Amino acid sequence: MSDPVRVALLGCGTVGSEVVRRLIEDSEELAARVGAPIEIAGIAVRRPDKHPELPQHLLTADAGELVESDVDVVVELIGGIDPVRGWLLTALRKGKSVVTGNKALLSEYGAELSEAADASGADLYYEAAVAGAIPLLRPLRESLAGDRIMRVMGIVNGTTNFILSAMDSTGAGYAETLDEATRLGYAEADPSADVDGYDAAAKAAILASLAFHSRVTAADVHREGIAGINASDIAAAKLFNRTVKLLAICERVVADDGTESVSARVHPVMIPRSHQLAGVGGAFNAVYVEAEAAGELMFYGQGAGGAPTASAVLGDLVAAARNRVAGGRGPRESAHAALPVRPMGQTPTRYHVSLDVADRPGVLAQIAQAFAVHDVSIAAVRQRDRLSTASLVIVTHLAPDAALRATVEQIGKLDVVREVVSVMRVEGEDS
Amino acid sequence: MSDPVRVALLGCGTVGSEVVRRLIEDSEELAARVGAPIEIAGIAVRRPDKHPELPQHLLTADAGELVESDVDVVVELIGGIDPVRGWLLTALRKGKSVVTGNKALLSEYGAELSEAADASGADLYYEAAVAGAIPLLRPLRESLAGDRIMRVMGIVNGTTNFILSAMDSTGAGYAETLDEATRLGYAEADPSADVDGYDAAAKAAILASLAFHSRVTAADVHREGIAGINASDIAAAKLFNRTVKLLAICERVVADDGTESVSARVHPVMIPRSHQLAGVGGAFNAVYVEAEAAGELMFYGQGAGGAPTASAVLGDLVAAARNRVAGGRGPRESAHAALPVRPMGQTPTRYHVSLDVADRPGVLAQIAQAFAVHDVSIAAVRQRDRLSTASLVIVTHLAPDAALRATVEQIGKLDVVREVVSVMRVEGEDS
Structure with a gap:
């Protein structure tokens, strides 16, 4: 067995503590899969004294110093753009691989991060950024690498799906249902990131970039939320045997002259009740992919939560660690197609x-x-x-x-x- | 751009000719993704004179010689065990990567092939062997590498799913429905491999091996087909709001004392009509995965056909070619858990x-x-x-x-x- 792969963990909330737990409890099993033990070199949290449940000798408040120390992989679960962006760029430039679920950062600075990874030959994995536990980015990036993806369309935000599912089954209005979702813990006290579509738009940008080998940022994504949906919209949908979902839609648009562009958008849509996505209820996520040769595919699972998201993070961490041990690296980001984004x-x-x-x-x-x-x-x-x-x-x-x-x-x-x-x-x- | 990656293609039927077509038509796009052109070094077919549609200078009847020639990757689409097994072992031992969809070979000699791949550091990919176009093996092998898979359960044979779906909707008997399926081209003239569950059992062996890091062969899989199902079974299911499906089921069975074993079986089951797998009709495949952290996942898509299967083959080929160009290799097969198979x-x-x-x-x-x-x-x-x-x-x-x-x-x-x-x-x- 090779030398341990040393991991720095930045942030330790719901997902992070689940990652730590499994790294400790399943250490033997994970070592067998990687070919080397995975060793936690340190955990950076804002207030180390607030984490009595974590191994105290691993805690630090200085994330920057931890990133610069002798670690092979940086797992980032803090979120947001600054100061995380600087830490991850430093890590990648020094050849340390990065695993992150930071959709805000990726949807704005993904190109910068992947260029830094390419320059040093480090890995940049971020399966947890879109659709939680569902293996989606790796299939898009690798399994369909020999195909031509035409369309990615999915339910990628659990909060809005919970609200729309509830409106559909109760006939209640938006405001009332949002209150209920907040009460049940499905919506944040400030629900804007979810209900106004920002979260889904960041994910759409990441999906469109991968699917079409182009650079699409969150700002390129046309975004409409669900706050304007009322009971009469839901009723109108029902009359035609349809239901309303907030979808992230990424399409390859081929013009009559053959020129291609990318459409990336998030807005409410009516879909037939017989559609695969119509039956996806509650806080589940599901993404439908259409590729030229593969045809229709669908991926379904839990889009959020500590354990499901930790599964995605650990899958990436095992991949990054394996590459350290075996040499080589995961597939590079490719933006070679450089398709323009089509205005809405x-x-x-x-x-x-x-x-x-x-x-x-x-x-x-x-x-x-x-x-x-x-x-x-x-x-x-x-x-x-x-x-x-x-x-x-x-x-x-x-x-x-x-x-x-x-x-x-x-x-x-x-x-x-x-x-x-x-x-x-x-x-x-x-x- | 690096030197071309040279590919030998063994067999050129429905899937192979689609692979060739896309390698030629999408060569620029694929080269951009790989970082080097993919070059077809030769195509081995039984009767070169019967293939006027293929580039004549690439054709050969001597697969063995083609494998031994200067090629980097061997794509095998002939099927069956001999003489393919020898060719692929030769390729792997010489460090050539192998992409295959040969479920019969893998479910019997998978261990031998992966040991040969490990010994030389070559890649062995076989996404096309199970559930056609659906990215399934890569997610199991890589995305869920940090999780603990408890169960893989799915519809992996389109012929039997078509027959059972038809029996469910028409109320007709088995023999009558099989005749109809044969007439429509959904069943072979000799349908035994499908209706007696051999095809699904081979796939179950492959899934169980990957999911549980153990060695499971087709002979270890308990197998019952659908020939014994009659209209009264279907009617009995309906009474309880259930439907009948032929499922491949691979489970991690944990005994009271904590010892683990693997159950791998193929047989008809009743599932609730509300279950995700119940709505999968016709020739589609769908596989449901339960992992400790990720929870429930489902993968859905086309399980057979030239273009869909070619998508899976090309995804593997791009991965193998990328590894040639970038160095490194895909994750090794791991059978470290070595769980015993539980008798039915x-x-x-x-x-x-x-x-x-x-x-x-x-x-x-x-x-x-x-x-x-x-x-x-x-x-x-x-x-x-x-x-x-x-x-x-x-x-x-x-x-x-x-x-x-x-x-x-x-x-x-x-x-x-x-x-x-x-x-x-x-x-x-x-x-």
Whole structure:
């Protein structure tokens, strides 16, 4: 057996303490898998005196010094950009491998980190950054390395999925359901990172970068949260046998002339209840991948939590440690395709529009005309008679998002339209 | 860019020709990912004159000579054990990496092949051997390397899944449905490898070996096919909101004293219709994994077909080629845990037994007594009144399979039991 692989752990909250526990309890088993013992060289925490449960001689408040010390791998579980970015760059530049679950950092400075890793030949692994325990980044990066990924679409935020699942089953409104989610511990006291889609957008940036061998940052991702969704949106979806999910969608868009670009976006969508992603309830995550040769794939599992996330971190740590022992390194990041990011307005989407309209002849003609003016083709129309109004639902074919938005805006101004009840994009069915 | 990585292709049927097509059409893209061009050094086929569609100068009928020539990676898509085994051993011993989808060979001689790979430092990859396009072996081997896998359970044979799905939706019998499957091309003219569970058993051996770091061969896998399933089994399942699937099940069995063993088996089971695997229809594959830290995971996708399988082969080929270019190698096979395989009789299972019994007092008492004698605990009983008989369904708690079998045998001999209508194991629900 080789010399121990020395690991520095930065941060020791829910995930970190689970990582420490397993490194200690399963040390023999892990050593057999790596070909060398994994040794914890130190654990950096803000307040060492607040961690009586951890081996005291390993604790330090000086993360920077720990990174510079004699360690082979740095596992970072602090989160946020500064000062973590500096520590990880230092580690990588000195040839120490890095395992992190820091989606904020990766979605903004991923390119900088992977260049530093490439320059020194160190590994940079971050399976825990997207979809917790689900093995997703390694399959995208390695298993599908010989294929052409066309699309990655998934539920990557448990909080919003919990809220939307609950709204779907109870019929309750957004505010009320968010309160319930907060009470149950599924939403943070300040829920913005989740409900406004920031968390999912960071993950979409990471997924799009890997899937399309291009550089996509969080700022490139079109982002809409779930705060605007109300009970009538959910009801409108149900009428058409659909359900509402907040999805991260990363697509390779191929123009008529063959030029390619990447669309990366996070927004609520209606999907058919028969779709694989529709049945994913509660705090689970699931990601659907479409590749040219492989066809449709789906990955499902727990997207958060101490033990599940620790599983992803430990898988990466074993890989990084194995590479130390056996020589070699994991696959480099590749951004060779360098596809541009397509603005949301030019991204082809489909809309589901529910309207409360006047009940008189010619209404549909006027509305259809508004779609025609913007060159948007209608896939289906359903009119429901009510006492004094006719509720009208229109589902479009694919059209540029900007044209769809402009159409909805124009329709909202028509005299015959009393109210635009719900507007939502549709995914997961043939157009 | 580095020197080309030279690849020998053995066999060129549906999968092989798709591999060749993509290697040629996507050569630039693949070279960017590998860091060097992938060059086809030769293609061995039985009858070179029968392949006008392939580049003629690459064809040879002499696979042995091609393997011995100046190539870095051997991709084997012929299948079967001899003479392939010798060629692949030669390649590995000479330090050439091997990519194969040969489940028969791997499930019997996997240990020999991986020892040869370890001795020379070559890579041995075989993602295509189980569940076609689904990235499954790499996640088990690498992503979950820091976790403890407790269970791998899945639909790994498309033919039997197609037949059982069809029987479930039409209510038709086995023979009739098999005929239909054959007519549609979902079953081979000689369907034995599929319907008798040989194909799934080979895959179970590969999965169990990887998941539990132990050596499990196809001969160690308990195997029952679907030929004995009839319409009344399917109907019995429906009554309890279950469906019938042929599953490969690999479990880590932990005895009361803490000693561990592996159970690997292929047989039909009833699972709840609400279970993730129940909705997997037609020729799709899906594998459910339970790990100590990660919890429940599911992988879903196409289990067969030229393009999907080629995706798995190409992913492995890119990995092997990258390792050539960058140095290092993929993770070694590890059988360090060396867990023994538990005989089926000692494996804990649950039974679902439907009986046609005499309609008179005391019947249930007699039958319950038979279970008690074998120390089998009953989880649920349902009696249905009919005109002159009472149909009785009993679902047990977990018990050793041998005790369950013995109980059913004894019950079959009771005077009060007119017929044992259906006996099937139950999985996927709390006991």
